[in-house]
Amino acid sequence: MATTQHSIEELRNFFEEKIKLTEFKNQPVQLYEPIQYIMELGGKRVRPVCTLAAAELFGADTEIAINQAIAVEVFHNFTLVHDDIMDEAPLRRGHATVHKKWDENTGILSGDAMMILAYQYLSKNTDSKFHSLFSNFNKTAIEVCEGQQLDMDFEIKPTVSLDDYLGMIELKTAVLLGESLRIGAIMAGASENDANLMYDFGKNFGIAFQLQDDILDLFGDPEKFGKQVGGDVLACKKTYLFAKAYSISNETQRQELVDLYNSTSIDGSKKIEQVKTVFNALDIRNRAKADMNTFYVNAGIALNSISADDSRKKILKDFAESLMVREL
Amino acid sequence: MATTQHSIEELRNFFEEKIKLTEFKNQPVQLYEPIQYIMELGGKRVRPVCTLAAAELFGADTEIAINQAIAVEVFHNFTLVHDDIMDEAPLRRGHATVHKKWDENTGILSGDAMMILAYQYLSKNTDSKFHSLFSNFNKTAIEVCEGQQLDMDFEIKPTVSLDDYLGMIELKTAVLLGESLRIGAIMAGASENDANLMYDFGKNFGIAFQLQDDILDLFGDPEKFGKQVGGDVLACKKTYLFAKAYSISNETQRQELVDLYNSTSIDGSKKIEQVKTVFNALDIRNRAKADMNTFYVNAGIALNSISADDSRKKILKDFAESLMVREL
Secondary structure, eight states, rough: OEEEEEEHHHHHHHHHHHHHHOOOOOHHHHHHHHHHHHTTSSOOHHHHHHHHHHHHTOOHHHHHHHHHHHHHHHHHHHHHHHHHHHOOOOOEHHHHHHHHHHHHHEEEEEHHHHHHHHHHHHHTGGGGGEEEHHHHHHHHHHHHHHHHHHHHHHHHHOOOOHHHHHHHHHHIIHHHHHHHHHHHHTTTTTOOHHHHHHHHHHHHHHHHHHHHHHHHHHHHHHHHOOOOTTTTHTTTOHHOOOOOOOOHHHHHHHHHHHHHHHSSSOOOHHHHHHHHHHHEEEEEHHHHHHHOOOOOOOHHHHHHHHSSOHHHHHHHHHHHHHHHHHTT | OOOOOOOOOHHHHHHHHHHHOOOOOSSSSSHHHHHHHHSOOOOHHHHHHEEEEEETTTTTOOOEEEHHHHHHHHHHHHHHHHHHHHOOOOOOTEOOOOHHHHHHHHHHHHHHHHHHHHHHHTTTTTGGGGHHHHHHHHHHHHHHHHHHHHHHHHHHHSOHHHHHHHHIIIIIIIIIHHHHHHHHHHTTTTOHHHHHHEEEEEHHHHHHHHHHHHHHHHSSSSHHHSSTTTTHHHTTTTOHHHHHHHHHHHHHHHHHHHHHHHHHSOOHHHHHHHHHHHHHHTTTTHHHHHHHHHHHHHHHHHHHHHHSSEEEEHHHHHHHHHHHHHHH
């Protein structure tokens, strides 16, 4: 008998409760206190909630996959701790980053310990499932590192192609979302094919979500999203908008675009306006939206192909839908 | 039929050949080039050689455990890359450290990738053995992080107890040596009891070896060991000699010792002489040697207890013996 499914909100609350009860703290305090700190900082918990929702979709109880949900969240937070050092970020979720609250060495070592803890949680109560969980997770983990490296590489390159950009965000953010879902499916005893479809759903949705993020940065309503418009442009960050514009422009336009985008001498709001003008001339907003929709549709196709009742897929489908901004 | 055993030298050469043939390099280059670099810097290869020797002791071919030997060496080198960042070390094995040759971010991220690669190699061709390999290795991996944290904690503490010091070196260096041996035993199909005895052998030997290192730093012949005498004293590093002296001295002596040891105002060679005088008055050199011997003997007892022909244990016994300095 398949169990009753819970709403995303219920799953998130369930996960938060579990995290509060999870004692990451241990000896030596200096190593474990930062782990407890970052794990309790909250966040949207998208990945562990996906793990739990995927397990429920296949009829399993959330308890079956709770350790694996913790694993993906600990792993995700390990990447945040190390990325924040690399990006010299002072804040995370409105609080001091680990390397700012303590120091860089603490950030490095506590991050290392978190990666090992992630493997530990991944292995809990898995029996014969561990081998496939492990080999999938391991592949994804190394891909996330590769994605972070590509992202850093792009910072010092004057331009980036569309394929390279898509490859980077796939590795840096999308594969872990896919993996979170696949892990839940595997823990629930789903077939390999269904588990991989779950992964495809998450990976495609993850790419769509990142493209939306890129579009919103320049074209979003600042009152609605509380973010400075054009932050990526000001930071000369090569986003999908840039890569798309670059890919469809001719030689002359390309040079203009690269020069303008990488310029740090043009006044902030003026630069944003000029970049917008170039993008508008190339209809980049609509083209990017169309591409985003393609990934979103592909995500839906993967979800639809899973051999389970459509009614059981509704929660994840609605969750994905709720994360997409319709008035884009 | 048990296979012929190879000498330590042969195993080391075999391992070096394998490392040369192992293609760590991949895309993105910036992530994998540092891994290839550090892995080819050489070193004594003690841990992977132990893995291979342990496998052969139980009659297995080295090929059986080669991936796991690579795993422990990659893991060990991951700890070196991150530790070198934390210690701001410019050199490793006579060459620039990864964070000096590239930069800190590269050191952090390539180190992360190495840890994941270590898990990947650990899992190769393991079948049903993977679960026990993994749970042992995972426990050891987190302990190594704890040991590194304790070592950093001790740097800013005025004193450290004997138990705390022993606990630190056990975690920071000894458990991984023990684990390298246990992994070889498991891969060769040894019983759980024999595998754990291998671990005990390595752990106890690792502690003995570290105590020897501490003694040599102050009492070793600089011409023989090519190291500056008293480097630990100059760096105010709380070694076993310090912890032992602290543990057996009275209140007044303790205060004198702590003040002297942590002093940075006394001229270098004068400080070394004064510390030596205090240690000599307490007969620390001989006491430390006696303690070192206890761990060494315990290592031998563990090795002797393994259910295999004594003749097959000779290579590891002789290897351990060769690493001990008799004229200490």
